[in-house]
């Protein structure tokens with residue numbers, strides 16, 4: 001199964017302000033192959049990068065929630081890495097891990113509403129993660145485990 005995705009096809013923007021958007025877009029492109037709801041998915045973050053503290057918090061959260069929900073990470077860990085990165089950036093800027101794979105007109109209002117704070121309601125109720133962070137066993141992109149190291153995350157981020 002190939003994960004080759006052209007970076008140039010993801011976005012024409014090259015400004016560093018949109019670097020995070022490019023990263024998350026990679027994950028959402030993959031998600032769009034699998035999820036019919038992904039047509040609503042778009043890009044979100046404009047941060048320069050998350051703090052190490054929140055990156056580690058969201059890494060641990062993701063591992064723990066995957067275990068407790070019986071889901072797996074994507075077989076391509078770079079997808080997992082960019083979603084965790086996006087969650088950490090939102091935790092930095094908003095104080096909550098708002099889903100990084102969606103467009104919001106008002107992020108602060110969305111945080112207060114709570115629907116898209118990770119784990120979002122679709123994930124909690126139906127195990128539907130359109131970011132492809134938490135995948136059920138029947139998902140073609142599900143890997144074998146639900147672990148990722150901070151080194152794997154940083155490596156994936158640097159490669160973007």
Ligand code: SF4
Nearest residue numbers: 099118120123129130
């Ligand atoms: S569980 Fe929901 S909020 Fe968390 S990454 Fe997946 S889609 Fe986004």
